[in-house]
Amino acid sequence: MPFLTPSYQPELVALSFLIACLAGYATLSLAAGAGAARRASWAWLGGSALILGFGIWAMHFIGMLALRVPVPMAYALPTTLLSWLAAVLAATLALHTIHRPRVGPRELARGGVLLGLSITSMHYLGMHALRFGGHVEYDPGGVALSVLVAVGAATAALWLGLRVRVTAPAQQERWRLGGALVLGLAIASMHYTGMHAAHFHLDGMGAAGDMPGVLSSLGLARGVALVAVTLLGMAVWALLMNERVTSHVARSAELQRLNGELERRVAERTEALEHAHAELLAYAVAVSHELAEPTRRAAGVTHLLERALGDAADPRVQRYLALLRQEVDSMGTHVAQLKQLPFFQGAPARFEGVSLGVLVRQVRSDLEPLLRGRRVQWVMDELPRVRGDTMLLRLAFTEVLAATLDAAGNVPQPRIEVWAERQEGEVVVSVRHGAPGGEAPPRAVPLALRAGERIGLASARRILHQHGGSLETEPGLVRLRLPADPEVKVWRAEGEAVVCQPA
Known part of the structure; x- marks a missing residue:
């Protein structure tokens, strides 16, 4: 049986790595929104699992398209769909673990193993869907290594998701970007480690395009990959917009709370000032009544002095009497004005x-x-x-x-x-x-x-x-x-x- 030496198309390899990073960013973004989505747990979990599973599967599918062997290749549709379901299952396990209120080291390790096995199943189901007129043999050591890499990448993804969830909003973006690169590298490493463990042998079977139930068009496969990339990008964009809207709503609510608090304090201060003003007004009126009688007596005494002394008084005494009369009149004016304060204040x-x-x-x-x-x-x-x-x-x-x-x-x-x-x-x-x-x-x-x-x-x-x-x-x-x-x-x-x- 002839042995086929595979090769990889560099631009598709780079695209698969980019998709892996996008999938990692989406995972961490969904983890950050886990706490806000607990009121609608099932809807949030199902929708997020579909988005994230589609992203993981798209990375795997584009990585498969990057494979080149000197014979025509195609993909069995039922098995390909089964591998997509495995990716959705893996995403569901990951988000369910992140969504839990409390995750200890034991729960983290168990979730990492289950998620890693689900990703491994997706990968090898996708390899099983490959049709090229031959068969694939696997190196047991390479397969075991790919499983370990998958479990390690899954555990790292869960840890980063939990870490982002408890990080302050101002620091989350830095963790997302760094974590997306780490997860992208880990997911791509698992995929290409599994591909390295595969050996392709040509055994004289019919052409791949003549087999029933296969996707034999490379253009169609690339179109599916393009749709997957588009959906993942739209999902990431929607997550970012949702975070901005949520942040804006939270800031608006905080501003409304602060405005309400400010209005309450202003109302309290205004009430206190009005109460103090009313007390001051009452005190001024009381003082005016207390001063009215002494002022009238002082005016009477001054008038008696002026009549008693008459024009024969010393000019200096007359000047003193004039000053006394002026001050008494001024005092009488002040007392009268104090009495009128309530009328000035409250008369409509x-x-x-x-x-x-x-x-x-x-x-x-x-x-x-x-x-x-x-x-x-x-x-x-x-x-x-x-x-x-x-x-x-x-x-x-x-x-x-x-x-x-x-x-x-x-x-x-x-x-x-x-x-x-x-x-x-x-x-x-x-x-x-x-x-x-x-x-x-x-x-x-x-x-x-x-x-x-x-x-x-x-x-x-x-x-x-x-x-x-x-x-x-x-x-x-x-x-x-x-x-x-x-x-x-x-x-x-x-x-x-x-x-x-x-x-």
Whole structure:
């Protein structure tokens, strides 16, 4: 019987090694997803076994195609399918072992032996499907060596799969790539060790293509191998995409948890701040009531001293009395503002059309007792109508005009200018103080730095903010921004400002 010397096609050998590495990468990727798939164990195990078994079988089949002997060759279809089933069985055993919650050294060794024998069975069933008009004899030593290599490769695959499963996600990719190369080399070594143990003899049988039930077309065999490679690549790609989606979902869930935690903490802090603010407000009102009576008594005593001493008092005593009167009045203003804090804080705004001209004239009348004999020159433009709450706006303008008069200092005849401009749906009202004749006083006091601003102007600022506006302060100047009344199209008459001289 003639002995046939086999050879191997290098590009197919390289392709079989690549397929082995892909199969190893798929194995380790499936191992990493084992924990996440326990809720659907049978579906995960069956689908993964089909994918991985197809990859292992594809490596073996392409390795068989790499074999070259000087006679036509073909493959028996039933036996070839049986070898594929053996590959699926091997993949099922491997994934079942990896899927177990706890795997000790004994379970690892037993699984490696069973997996190695299954891979060996797949290989020799595929060799048995070979038809070439002769027969194959095996070297017992080579067969035993191939079985040992298969068991060793299977045990290494199971160990790497378990190692990847317990590795942190950030380190898994490195283990997969390194493990895929190791497994690819181990699987290819087992296959070609088994091929080296085979001896081909020609015994004069018919041509391979004339035998029934065989795949005699080399193109068809290569097409099957191409489909196997494509499916394995798609499986690996699907595994990678699934991991990315799972990682994204996990990160999204973590972000939602963190956002929920942040919202909960913000709500708790907000509630605590509101509680503290309510307590502080109650304390301020209580203090204002406690200070009201002593302030009234101090004002009465000061008035009695002024009447008792009269104009005959020493100029220095008169100056002291004037300073005392000023401080008592300032204290009375602070007490009144403290009492009004609850109204500023909680009063709901009732929006309606408000005439600023009428409102400012009312505020001027309210402020007459604070002038203390000074002759104020009011210079006012025709003021427009705005949208807001009449009572709240009256309180805000009272605070602004009172602060402006206070900032004017001790000028005998201060000049207070009030005018308005319309800018993109809002009205900007400006209030400025100066000396007679329109000149600024030599020492204009910044309103933002004067005593009581944190109560008076701050309350006015809150009212304007409640109306959707704002309050801006500069040395000697205050700007109030309010929404314009949309029903009024033209509000400013042509002509010069109206000058109100004191009587």
